Amino acid sequence: MPAPDRRSATVATIDLTALAHNLSEVRRLIPSACRIFAVVKADAYGHGLIEVSRVLARHNVGGFAVATVQEAVLLRNAGIREPVLVMAGLLPEELPDLVRYGLxxxxxxxxxxxxxxxQIPVDAAPWPVHLKLDTGMGRLGLTPAEAWEALQRIRAGGHLRVEGLMTHLADAxxxxxxxxNSQLARLDTMVARIREADISIPLIHAAGTAGILSHPASHRDAVRPGIMLYGYHTCARLTxxxxxxxxxxxxxxxVQVRTVAQGESVSYNRTFIATRPSRIAVLPVGYADGYSRTLSxxxxxxxxxxxxxVVGRVCMDLTMIDVSDVPGAAAGDEVVLIGRQGSESITxxxxxxxxxxxxxxxxxxIGPRVPRIFRPDETARN
Ligand SMILES: Cc1ncc(COP(=O)(O)O)c(C=O)c1O
Structure with missing residues (x-):
């Protein structure tokens, strides 16, 4: 793991014990034979692709899912050996790497x-692929007719084998x-047609976090949890x-505490005008770090x-807060943007x-300028 960068005022601390706990919650909610493809795209949702994936691998996830070949190659170069699903756009020029890195x-x-x-070498075993069926997400995916055609072509060709059939839920x-339910019914129609033809596809999968938490019927042979591994969900209804x-x-x-007189303004476009003599603290973080300007x-x-x-416009590198009601606030004070302090928390x-x-x-x-500091996974010590 990289050494913590203590020189940066703004840091993201990643609690790998919490990550391991959230994985154990995924396991608690799905059938024991159900395989987990941990979704670690987008730098593990900003948490650090390699460190997060190493912990999840140590806890025996069945594989990883990423968006791009580049992300998958980073995993392989870090020594991750588990299957890696590449889920989003694949360009023809990326196919050699797909084969080279065993994706x-x-x-x-x-x-x-x-x-x-x-691309598959003549002497290679049939290469595993997962077919993506669009059952109503309206994004990437094959129609049922196309999926059937793909299945026939793959069986006839002999270079590939269909290891998985997946879909993605739009409103889970x-x-x-x-x-x-209507999306799962469309998936079931396809699965029934495949089984009637006596074709075996070992891994049917549909559920991300919302499927895992709200639709037990979507837990098939595998699940693809993302956001719940990082401690969140957006489900309106939990089963x-x-x-x-x-x-x-x-x-x-x-970095600095300033005194602002009543009637004076703070930051671009003067959206904040002090209604009383105020103490305004300046923070060295802004939208370039991922602290969105819409938080202004x-x-x-x-x-x-x-x-x-937060008062006034969030700038590229600086944000101002009103500390008039925080006795003693001074330069050097630690400020929590996401996390706990005392009995308060911001999520x-x-x-x-x-x-x-x-x-x-x-x-x-949360941008690359913010160093990630990793707290080790305590559950791995036992
Ligand atoms: C195809 C696919 N599966 C699974 C996931 C994981 O979803 P979640 O983060 O909601 O668990 C995503 C994330 O967007 C996805 O695109």
């Missing part, structure tokens, strides 16, 4: 079947299960209570165990609410 592509395009088959976190621990905290330090005049932070509001859900978004967006946005 498992998700097939969402019929033309891809032939292109991939041409909503209170109304109707759309998810079983779940106890998730946020894995990431972001802290920074006050809306968010709060924690300093000296109290909440302090990625809170930021998501303030910036009218979702915790995924908040977590993935």
């Amino acid at each position: 498992t592509p998700v097939v969402y395009d019929l033309a891809f079947v032939q292109r991939l088959a041409e 976190d909503s209170a109304d299960p109707a759309y998810t 079983t209570p779940v106890f998730l621990k946020p894995v990431l905290c972001v802290t920074t330090k006050v 005049d809306r968010a709060a932070v924690l300093v000296r165990d109290r909440r302090a509001p 990625a859900d809170d930021l998501a609410t303030w910036q009218d978004s979702i915790p995924y967006d908040v977590l993935c946005a």
Whole structure:
């Protein structure tokens, strides 16, 4: 693991024990034979691809799922040996790396079947692929007719083998299960047709976090948890209570405290005008670090165990908070942007609410300028 960068005022601390706990919650909720493909795309949702994946591998996940070949290659170069599903856009020029690094592509395009088959060395065993069926996400995926055609071509070709059939649920976190049920019914129709033809596909999968937490019927041979591993979910309805621990905290330090007279303004466009003589603390963090500009005049932070509001526009590298009601606030004070301090806490859900978004967006946005400091996985010591 990289040495913690103590020179940076703003750091993200990643609690790998909490990550291991959240994985154990996934296991508690799914059948024991169900395989877990841990979703670690987008730098493990901003938490650090390699460190997160090593912990999950140590806890015996059945594989990983990423968006791009580049992410998968990083995993392989870090010594991760588990199967790696590449789920999003694959360019023809990336196919040689797919084979070279032993990656498992998700097939969402019929033309891809032939292109991939041409890359497989003649003496290689049939290459595993997962077919992606669009059952209603309206994003990537094969129609049922295309999926059937892909299956026939793959069986006839002999270079590839269909290890998995997957779909992605569009509305599994909503209170109304109707759309998810209709997607699962479409998946079932396809599965029934495949079984009637006596074709075996070992891994049927549909569920991400929302499927795992709200739709037990979507737990098939495998699941693909992402956000719940990092301690969050967006489900309006849970079938079983779940106890998730946020894995990431972001802290920074006050660099200066200024006195602002009543009537004076703070930051660009003067959206904050002091209604009283105020003490304004300047934080060395901004939208370049992923602290969204939409948090301007809306968010709060924690300093000296109290909440302090963000005032004025969040800038690229600086954010101002009003510490008039925080006695003694001074340069050098630690400030929590996401995490706990005293009895108070601010979560990625809170930021998501303030910036009218979702915790995924908040977590993935935390930029490369913010060093990640890893707290070791204590569960691995036993
Ligand atoms: C195809 C696919 N499966 C699984 C996931 C994981 O979803 P979640 O983070 O909601 O668990 C994603 C994430 O966007 C995805 O695109």
